[in-house]
Amino acid sequence: MSGARTSSLAGWLFAAPALFVVAMFFLLPVGAGLALSLTDFDLYALADLRNLRFVALDNYRALLGARDFWVALGNTLYFVLVGVPLSIGLALGAALLLHSTHVGRRRRAVFRAALFAPVVTSLVAVAVVWRYLFQTRYGLVNQALGAIGVGPIDWLGDRAWAMPTIILLAVWKNYGFNVVIFLAGLNLIPTELYDAARLDGASARQRLVHLTLPLLRPTLLLVGILTTAGYFQLFAEPYVMTQGGPARSTVSVLYFMYEQGFRWWNLGTASAVALLLFALIFAVTWTMTRAARGLREEV
Amino acid sequence: VSNSGRNEQEWHRRRFLEVASVALLAGACSRPNRGDLRVWAMGREGEELARLLPEFQQRHGQVGIELQQIPWSAAHERLLTAFVAGALPDVCQLGNTWIPEFAALDALEPLDARLRSSTAIAATDYYPGIWDTNVVAGRTLGVPWYVDTRLLFYRRDLLEQAGYDHAPSSWDDWRRALGAVKLRAGADRYAILLPLAEAEPLLALALQQRADLLRDGGRFGDFAAPAFRRALDFYREMFERGWAPIGDSRFVNLWASFDEGDFACFISGPWNLGELDRRLSPAHRDAWTTAPLPGPDGPGVSTAGGASLVLFRSDRPHPLAWPLVEYLSEPAVQARFHRLTGDLPPRRGAWADATLAGDPRTQAFRDQLERVVPAPKVPEWEQIAAEMQGAVERIIRGQVSVDRGVDGLDRRVDAMLEKRRWMLARAAAR
Numbered sequence: 100m101s102g103a104r105t106s107s108l109a110g111w112l113f114a115a116p117a118l119f120v121v122a123m124f125f126l127l128p129v130g131a132g133l134a135l136s137l138t139d140f141d142l143y144a145l146a147d148l149r150n151l152r153f154v155a156l157d158n159y160r161a162l163l164g165a166r167d168f169w170v171a172l173g174n175t176l177y178f179v180l181v182g183v184p185l186s187i188g189l190a191l192g193a194a195l196l197l198h199s200t201h202v203g204r205r206r207r208a209v210f211r212a213a214l215f216a217p218v219v220t221s222l223v224a225v226a227v228v229w230r231y232l233f234q235t236r237y238g239l240v241n242q243a244l245g246a247i248g249v250g251p252i253d254w255l256g257d258r259a260w261a262m263p264t265i266i267l268l269a270v271w272k273n274y275g276f277n278v279v280i281f282l283a284g285l286n287l288i289p290t291e292l293y294d295a296a297r298l299d300g301a302s303a304r305q306r307l308v309h310l311t312l313p314l315l316r317p318t319l320l321l322v323g324i325l326t327t328a329g330y331f332q333l334f335a336e337p338y339v340m341t342q343g344g345p346a347r348s349t350v351s352v353l354y355f356m357y358e359q360g361f362r363w364w365n366l367g368t369a370s371a372v373a374l375l376l377f378a379l380i381f382a383v384t385w386t387m388t389r390a391a392r393g394l395r396e397e398v
Numbered sequence: 399v400s401n402s403g404r405n406e407q408e409w410h411r412r413r414f415l416e417v418a419s420v421a422l423l424a425g426a427c428s429r430p431n432r433g434d435l436r437v438w439a440m441g442r443e444g445e446e447l448a449r450l451l452p453e454f455q456q457r458h459g460q461v462g463i464e465l466q467q468i469p470w471s472a473a474h475e476r477l478l479t480a481f482v483a484g485a486l487p488d489v490c491q492l493g494n495t496w497i498p499e500f501a502a503l504d505a506l507e508p509l510d511a512r513l514r515s516s517t518a519i520a521a522t523d524y525y526p527g528i529w530d531t532n533v534v535a536g537r538t539l540g541v542p543w544y545v546d547t548r549l550l551f552y553r554r555d556l557l558e559q560a561g562y563d564h565a566p567s568s569w570d571d572w573r574r575a576l577g578a579v580k581l582r583a584g585a586d587r588y589a590i591l592l593p594l595a596e597a598e599p600l601l602a603l604a605l606q607q608r609a610d611l612l613r614d615g616g617r618f619g620d621f622a623a624p625a626f627r628r629a630l631d632f633y634r635e636m637f638e639r640g641w642a643p644i645g646d647s648r649f650v651n652l653w654a655s656f657d658e659g660d661f662a663c664f665i666s667g668p669w670n671l672g673e674l675d676r677r678l679s680p681a682h683r684d685a686w687t688t689a690p691l692p693g694p695d696g697p698g699v700s701t702a703g704g705a706s707l708v709l710f711r712s713d714r715p716h717p718l719a720w721p722l723v724e725y726l727s728e729p730a731v732q733a734r735f736h737r738l739t740g741d742l743p744p745r746r747g748a749w750a751d752a753t754l755a756g757d758p759r760t761q762a763f764r765d766q767l768e769r770v771v772p773a774p775k776v777p778e779w780e781q782i783a784a785e786m787q788g789a790v791e792r793i794i795r796g797q798v799s800v801d802r803g804v805d806g807l808d809r810r811v812d813a814m815l816e817k818r819r820w821m822l823a824r825a826a827a828r
Binding site for chain 1: 474475478481482499502503504505594595651777780781788791795813817820821
């Protein structure tokens, strides 16, 4: 009895540092954010805490009635719905190519490093280069398009093109990470299965659809969830490329939160935005997990 | 399993690094020597200020000065976090539209008593509209350091070709000139560039119509009022008649487009004096000039921007904080500062300096500065101005009618001012 208690105490002691860190850096901030979102904490409250009012759900109500919030949400959904499939599709394609037996071990390492390079470069440095590339008059992209007879596109200044440009940047910057995870997943699939399929006369397409993709499902789910959760938190790309413009066409939910919190110092509103975004990401990724589980049970 | 294990490890490692770096930072930020005068300045002014300090230090027994340069983009956040942490400097440069905000925080030292006994600073020597931006609720909280107002930059040659050998001085005059220039310019060139992302040009027009912008002592928006509507109508007219382009993204490089004659005039501030000098092709270097902003009937007012020097409230004010403000306000020092930065001085005495008095393009600013009007002095103003800019952009782009646009703007501004109304009501009840 006392032995069990000692060992459970020891367990808690071992876990204590980690628990402390979780409490300190996760639970505490989230709790504080929740509390803050029920108040009108702003500049006046910063001056004197007696100016702080408890407003219950008013911040949320105001947000759901605010045009700018819906614009930001719409922009974010656009980014996620286009960016996530693009990012995953490209990554899967690249991983399958790299994994194929035609690529030598040596070359595979070189390509993998090349695809991963954008992930580890500084976004700010990348953004500077991209701004040059996508400059309307002198940018390399428009010059190349001009050579094949396509008129100049105002990539970052046109409301219709700014978000696609941001998506392009984000996909290029991030998909190398997914490639590496996919490669790891592909390596886990035993080669005997492919040999057997080949003996049964399965074509390359059949092997992909009936063998590779089903066995890759856990990896796909992981990549899907990581990418979706990450893409919902779009911020740095518009922050360094467009500052939310033109005409607020690249303002994301997180950018909107930044404006509310650190430009206008409406910390109550900003916290409410953060929690709404958290709820949204949670709901979406939970649905994805459930859907994936349903699929597995079907099979 | 190995995957999630690694993630977790990574996570802990990152948390550890965060804790460690916070601890390190706290060590590095330990307070400087008590004797040091702490000064913050922003952007380019921060860089050039360092050159003016040695003379001040010489006069005051080599006092130590800790000068921090803060990029403009981070300045506002930096100041507010420093306020929370109680780490504000002794002397600071502050954009004059931020003064009401820091007044609301009660972070600024009132300067009236010091000004009364000062021999170096005479309020009457300053342009009244600029000085006024520093006075909140009857208390002077800053001393203007340099000024920024908006006026007309135009291509003399293009106006001459259209039959105008002088700058327009009234709205009607301006209308005729813009119409004539547009007629000659053709379909894809314009008479004036008014970037929809900028609030200042319309703000200036509204101030010319004596629009209050806010009513009842800054408690409610007043954008549906006739005065603002008159300014907005003229602003819209410039787009509807094709004098100004609506999609302005083609002209990202303002100077190159101005050089090529894509538009004949634009409304901007003193920093473009130097930029245009540097960036225009030699053929057009003398073809442009500046003029005061035309008003509804004759020369009009413009915005009163710029930055001030302020002292932050402190239990132990540094004895040399105010002398530094006085030193930087001396006409000779201000003239030197102008030569270093191109910033325009806020007091008439400094304008006698040869470099300032000799240049006709700069003289237009001197003329305009006699007619500048501050924007409403409420802490929420910057947010309101951004909201106004967004609403007007939607009106100009035809996404919303004028009536609905200004009503919606008033409604949103009223919501932004709700806290202010509550604060004022509570203060009145006490």
